[in-house]
Amino acid sequence: MLTSLQGKSVLVTGGTSGIGLGIAVGFARQGAKVAISGRQRDKVEAVASRLRDQGLAVTGLVADVAQREQVRQLVEQVVQAQGGLDVLCANAGVFPSAPLEQMTDADWDLVLDTNAKGTFLCVQAALPHLRRAAYGRVVLTSSITGPVTGFPGWAHYGASKAAQLGFMRTAAIELARDGITINAVLPGNILTEGLQGMGEAYQASMAASIPLKCLGKVEDIANAALFFASKEAGYITGQSLIVDGGQILPESLQALA
Numbered sequence: 068m069l070t071s072l073q074g075k076s077v078l079v080t081g082g083t084s085g086i087g088l089g090i091a092v093g094f095a096r097q098g099a100k101v102a103i104s105g106r107q108r109d110k111v112e113a114v115a116s117r118l119r120d121q122g123l124a125v126t127g128l129v130a131d132v133a134q135r136e137q138v139r140q141l142v143e144q145v146v147q148a149q150g151g152l153d154v155l156c157a158n159a160g161v162f163p164s165a166p167l168e169q170m171t172d173a174d175w176d177l178v179l180d181t182n183a184k185g186t187f188l189c190v191q192a193a194l195p196h197l198r199r200a201a202y203g204r205v206v207l208t209s210s211i212t213g214p215v216t217g218f219p220g221w222a223h224y225g226a227s228k229a230a231q232l233g234f235m236r237t238a239a240i241e242l243a244r245d246g247i248t249i250n251a252v253l254p255g256n257i258l259t260e261g262l263q264g265m266g267e268a269y270q271a272s273m274a275a276s277i278p279l280k281c282l283g284k285v286e287d288i289a290n291a292a293l294f295f296a297s298k299e300a301g302y303i304t305g306q307s308l309i310v311d312g313g314q315i316l317p318e319s320l321q322a323l324a
């Protein structure tokens with residue numbers, strides 16, 4: 068049993084859908100005060116209002132994580148609304164597909180700016196407040212794609228997700244001086260709205276390549292984030308945890324036969 072996160076102030080970037088929403092709900096169900104952010108105001112307000120209707124303490128805020136000034140304002144608003152910041156979940160990310168030969172500078176910049184630079188900007192803006200909180204947890208949502216595996220069309224995405232881990236290892240040393248930890252969850256294939264829309268046949272073919280024979284749930288990622296944010300994980304920093312049902316393990320299709 069982990070110590071309760073009741074009353075902790077949490078920011079989940081990209082908390083309006085998919086994995087981020089799952090993480091936000093996970094923290095809110097533990098009694099934490101949770102701010103969720105995204106770029107689309109309508110979506111931010113609708114999701115935050117739906118969660119409040121369920122009795123969860125959730126605030127919706129609009130910000131593009133790739134824009135320094137918007138990130139600064141986002142963190143200030145969280146601190147104002149929730150009386151500080153204890154936990155940052157830097158989760159916002161994009162994954163548009165582009166084959167390497169056709170990949171444009173704009174394709175590359177969008178993915179690296181959102182996923183890698185966005186992580187840097189959010190951690191940097193949160194740092195003084197995490198230090199003040201005397202708790203201080205950062206949880207990154209990376210991926211198996213890039214750090215461990217590859218997938219055609221995602222060279223830029225893989226680079227951005229590996230960049231998060233390179234950033235994390237040095238940040239971990241610098242943040243440790245203030246007792247702040249930073250760790251990363253590496254999801255495999257998680258059943259989000261986007262994947263649900265691709266149909267059951269597609270989902271079944273993906274599940275067949277996973278030793279545990281099913282796609283992950285957003286709750287599986289939320290549970291890992293909750294652990295890294297817990298008091299009990301306070302001696303763990305600069306580490307990554309793969310949550311993928313064993314997806315990276317088979318050497319060949321023969322291994323799954």
Ligand code: NAP
Nearest residue numbers: 081083084085086105106107131132159160210254256257
């Ligand atoms: P999703 O459902 O598309 O949600 C992405 C979230 O990020 C939304 O809230 C979106 O809101 C926000 N967002 C995107 N760009 C942003 C920006 N520039 N500034 C602020 N917010 C932004 O995606 P997901 O599948 O849950 O993925 C979430 C994270 O998990 C990503 O980092 C992704 O790389 C990682 N991941 C996902 C999987 C998977 O199977 N789904 C696997 C491995 C890793 P707006 O559009 O309103 O901005």
